[in-house]
Amino acid sequence: MECGTSKIVGCRFSLHPMAGDFIPVIKGALEATDLTGVWKHTDDVSTVIRGQEQHVFNVIKAITLHAAKTGEHVAINATFSAGCPGDTAGDSYMDVDQEVHNHDETKQYVSSQFALYPMNNPDYMSVIYREVDRAKERGVFNDSMHYASGIHGDIHEVFNFYEETFGKARSDEHQHLVMTMSMSINSPSHKGDHHA
Amino acid sequence: MECGTSKIVGCRFSLHPMAGDFIPVIKGALEATDLTGVWKHTDDVSTVIRGQEQHVFNVIKAITLHAAKTGEHVAINATFSAGCPGDTAGDSYMDVDQEVHNHDETKQYVSSQFALYPMNNPDYMSVIYREVDRAKERGVFNDSMHYASGIHGDIHEVFNFYEETFGKARSDEHQHLVMTMSMSINSPSHKGDHHA
Ligand SMILES: [Ca+2]
Numbered sequence: 001m002e003c004g005t006s007k008i009v010g011c012r013f014s015l016h017p018m019a020g021d022f023i024p025v026i027k028g029a030l031e032a033t034d035l036t037g038v039w040k041h042t043d044d045v046s047t048v049i050r051g052q053e054q055h056v057f058n059v060i061k062a063i064t065l066h067a068a069k070t071g072e073h074v075a076i077n078a079t080f081s082a083g084c085p086g087d088t089a090g091d092s093y094m095d096v097d098q099e100v101h102n103h104d105e106t107k108q109y110v111s112s113q114f115a116l117y118p119m120n121n122p123d124y125m126s127v128i129y130r131e132v133d134r135a136k137e138r139g140v141f142n143d144s145m146h147y148a149s150g151i152h153g154d155i156h157e158v159f160n161f162y163e164e165t166f167g168k169a170r171s172d173e174h175q176h177l178v179m180t181m182s183m184s185i186n187s188p189s190h191k192g193d194h195h196a
Numbered sequence: 197m198e199c200g201t202s203k204i205v206g207c208r209f210s211l212h213p214m215a216g217d218f219i220p221v222i223k224g225a226l227e228a229t230d231l232t233g234v235w236k237h238t239d240d241v242s243t244v245i246r247g248q249e250q251h252v253f254n255v256i257k258a259i260t261l262h263a264a265k266t267g268e269h270v271a272i273n274a275t276f277s278a279g280c281p282g283d284t285a286g287d288s289y290m291d292v293d294q295e296v297h298n299h300d301e302t303k304q305y306v307s308s309q310f311a312l313y314p315m316n317n318p319d320y321m322s323v324i325y326r327e328v329d330r331a332k333e334r335g336v337f338n339d340s341m342h343y344a345s346g347i348h349g350d351i352h353e354v355f356n357f358y359e360e361t362f363g364k365a366r367s368d369e370h371q372h373l374v375m376t377m378s379m380s381i382n383s384p385s386h387k388g389d390h391h392a
Contacts, residue, residue: 012309014378016271022222023384041342043311044385045271045378048342053252075212075241077273079311079376081343087320113241115207115275117313117374120259120320125281146237146244147208147277178313180275180376182241188219189240 007094009166011060013078014046023034025074029066033059034101041094051093054100056080056137057163062102065155068185069106076183080166083175098196111190112183113148114162116134116169119176131165138164148182158183203290205249205362207256207275210242211263212314214376221270225262235289247289250296251387252276253359258298261351264381265302271378276362279371280315299358304351308379309344310358314371327361334360344378354379 017025037055041048049059060078067074116131118124132149135141138161142150149159162181170177184190215300233251238243245255256274263270312327328345331337333356337386338346347354358377366373380386 010342014271014273014380016214018212018214018216020214020216022214022269024272043339043341043346045306045346045380046344049286050342056276075210075216077378078212084343109239116375117315119313119316120316122316124316141238145208145239145241145247146206147275147280148242150239150241178311182273184210184241187240 007057009080009082009083010048010050010080012046012048012079013055013076015063016075016077017067018073018075025067025070025072027072029063032061032066035159037093037096037101038064040058046154051096052098053082053163053167055093055096055160057166058100058102060105061155061159062140064110064183064185065104065106065108067157068108068110071186073184073186073188075180078183080162080179080181082166082170082177083150096183105156109153109190110183110185110187111142111144111150111151111152111187112158112181114179114181115148116165117172117178117180118169119178121174123166127169131169134168135164151187191193202245205278206246207245207250207252207274207276208242208244209256209272211259212271212273212311213263213266214269214271221266221268223262224266225259226257228262229258231255231299233289233292233372247292248294249278249359249363250294252291253362254298255357256294257351257355258300260306260379261300261302261304264304264306264351265311267382269380269382269384271381274379276358276375276377278362278366278373281372297331301352304352304381305349305386306354306379306381307338307346307348307383308354309341309346310375310376310377311344313376314365314370315368315374315376323365325366330364331357357362
């Protein structure tokens with residue numbers, strides 16, 4: 001397991017279109033997204049991107065939005081990480097311009113769930129409770145549940161919350177933070193027909 | 197966010213068939229699996245099961261294997277949790293018989309990635325390195341990568357490793373453990389055509 005230094009943010013994710021022609025949906029979303037701000041590598045299970053925090057969140061949102069706009073039922077699972085000990089120095093793209101490159105403001109309802117794992121922090125449960133309160137203040141909180149919290153609303157408000165909470169949940173003293181996110185879009189389940 | 201007491205193991209997961217008729221694949225896998233050992237709840241993004249450790253792993257493996265046997269490209273994302281402070285006592289199914297109920301031994305190649313998050317444990321990186329070494333000893337290690345480790349092989353050997361490592365990576369002193377797993381089956385990417 002290789003991780004990142006404190007300034008590098010990484011996200012390992014997989015995009016799952018529930019469609020027979022899933023490959024064009026994935027490739028189309030990646031091709032439509034401006035990835036110049038991040039390092040990227042894809043293997044047979046997932047894709048990882050690394051770079052400045054705002055680029056990582058901007059790119060993940062853009063990929064998700066492009067996939068959503070196909071109208072297919074798509075799910076994205078992502079793990080955001082920062083500050084892991086035992087880094088590799090490369091693959092960082094930390095010297096690029098800070099301005100983000102993807103600006104599509106199309107509205108899109110998303111339903112998601114997230115969990116925060118502040119590592120090696122005896123006070124980690126308070127961090128989690130505080131960030132769940134933040135979701136309520138931001139108007140994107142959906143529901144409490146075992147092992148996660150539900151976050152929903154317009155994709156831009158939801159990602160604004162995730163980027164903010166990922167920044168607020170770590171500190172110089174507690175740099176290693178992991179946040180998992182599962183998101184579902186265009187799902188028949190959002191109308192009540194629940195499934196796994 | 198609600199969590200579990202030390203003896204309860206939970207798994208929140210989502211099953212993603214990359215197929216236009218994804219609902220029958222999901223419902224079929226759930227119906228073909230004997231779920232009597234676990235409590236289960238489904239919402240619009242994921243499903244959570246809770247119960248004794250061996251039942252939780254047995255059920256997740258059975259659901260995955262049933263979905264795989266359709267021949268569709270399926271992905272499963274799962275977060276296993278134990279020992280979270282601030283529990284709810286219900287939904288536990290801890291009083292059931294210890295013997296597992298699903299016994300399909302069909303061989304199936306799976307490729308997956310996992311990460312361990314031992315919470316509030318200053319020595320957590322050693323736990324992670326030790327468990328990656330265990331994967332190598334068990335013959336299921338695939339690759340090192342940012343933020344995760346690749347685990348592959350026959351589904352039964354892979355799940356044996358995951359159940360073993362989830363048990364070994366927590367202790368009475370450090371009860372709160374989270375393990376994320378992303379698994380891909382019947383993927384064209386396993387033949388080299390990588391995608392997100
Ligand atoms: Ca910790």
